[in-house]
Amino acid sequence: MSRPRTMSKRLSDIRESFWLVPAVFAVGAVTSAIGLSALELQFDLPFGGVVPSGPAGARSLLSSIITAMISFTALVFSITVVALQLASSQYSPRVLRTFLQDRTIQATLGTFVATFLFAMVVLAALPAQRDEGLPELSLAVSIALVLASSGTFIYYLHHITTVMRVSHIIGSIGAQTRRSIAQLPPPDQPSATVLGEVIQTVPATAPGMVSNIDLALLARLAREHDCAITVVPIPGDFVVTGAPLLRVHRTAGGTGRPVPADRAEQGVTIGVERTPGQDLGFGFRQLADISERALSPAVNDVTTAVRAIQEAHDLLRRLAARPDPVHVVRDDDGTVRARFTGISYDTILAMVIDDIRLVAGDQPRVMHLLDSIVRDLASVALPVHRATIGRRLPARGPGSH
Template structure:
């Protein structure tokens, strides 16, 4: 019989939850590939309209700025605009080629990493902004004797060109590094480790025992409002709704699961008044997506690494050394899991009452995901079985008493299948 834990601080509203919520909002706002280049373009157009107007209101030649006449200014701006749009097409073409190489050589699941690269987005943004800024300033240059030349405007265009050249050099360096298999694997593993560390830090504040869940009377089934992957869970929103109506929300899927529209996604125990729109309250705390992301889903990080290993072990590529590199990173991730306890699946209010029950991935499930497929596709390799045996032996040695039987059973299963 488990004991009821002592009251724990309510997660609603907490500083960590508020920070996570702001992070998710910024991620959703800036995640599309076109957002950052669009911001650059809007800023460039605004500057191109404002700077000549400010100069017109404050006439007078300024030192160290563009000293040519109207015809010279038109020539410079026209040259900059033509060159920038040409190089923008080159940068875009290089990006497309890199995406094709990454998809075919590594896995389609790593494309999101390339598309979310800020260096690529800012490079396209600077080149497009230089083009639009030059055209916008060019419209204010009047080729007459009495007209004033926007010295600051032309000089800023020149500075944008310098910035674009610097960004182009950084972009070329970034592209050459990003298509390296070592960096692709390392980046995927680092994102997984950061997310795992955040979850383990949060788990340390919860008790080890899971309390009994009292019967609250009445039950409402929440159906999925759309089809998609369960990408985020806002626990503070769900806990607030459950606390307000003295109920308990139980999620039926873990993060990363594909939910079909109309399928049960949560159960609300208790629920108070029948006037409460529980479908809307629960869906306000759930985020669906057409593609999985690394906002909260640790399993997606492991999935990406396993996919890279499987692609490397395919007959078309036949690169077991790359698969071994993936096993190295999986070993590090699993070792961090095997010495810690599984995620705490319940959340309390400030009185200690359970308000939210989640379905989290266990260490056994992560171990299955990390080992089974690689062991199957790498069974005929000389390197893969030996490296998996080394990893499982080390995990069994380092594991806590709760996880050690799981690792031992997995090692025995792998040896049995191989035999």
């Protein structure tokens, strides 16, 4: 059963979708071709001689453009898909999302499709009689689009070979995770107060990964029913059907009426895969996957593992100076209306430090790097994280000082 989604989530899905930019290019090409051809044929614009060719030559030119662009688009993106599959098998299948959201790849596909559609519409607008006027400016634009497609293809080859490099992939994951860290609640935000008794538990009606939580929607619902709502799973967790999804609490001095389960569910988006944003652990999971795969006997690429660990080090250092995130919406009087907690620092350390240590036991270079990272984190971490980091400090030998 598909879960209802809020309008903000629908708009976010559209913005992040692969088809949006090509669709905009396609609609623009069709609209421009119809409008330009109609203007030329209706008002006999003075552009004669731009393309010295009769209807037969124009028809042959446009047919060649259409046929070539269809074949060209299919060939280019078939090869690209194969290359991306190879990259995902070598690094991590989760990095494919990075390529699908790449605007250059989307714009390249959009340019190819726009050239094809523009030429097709102009071909349909060609007059049947030889003595009738030709939309010569539209023909010139079709040729210009072919030239633009050729230039775009050359740049696309440069771009795709760049973004498929492992350093670029790791850097993109790091940049994405830094944006997620920047969106965390301020470190000096007052901690959430203890909520009252639980008066209702809303179960999950479908399994999947928690990808987004709309606290504003949950807070509005809580105000309507004079209660407080907490989200049980954290972003990135997998929930099973029937597991607790939301808990409704009584507030101090409030009546605490139960909320409609169908409306409350709309505040939590459950999908088939993890997504960046509120799911802070997704970036660390990708970096850990790349490291572990690089350290496997089948790949044995220690340099790639080290680069991924170094990127994770920067992210861990940023989080060490922050308490574990608690996202809260309060009323003006301080009453908590909606709340969910983010991933804990201990869980992230287990994902990056502990998991990689298990597969890097025979790689001194990696083990030394992990030990130095833990020591560095211990020197900058908040007191609340020191016990967690201390459990991972390397044991000091008898001769160490």
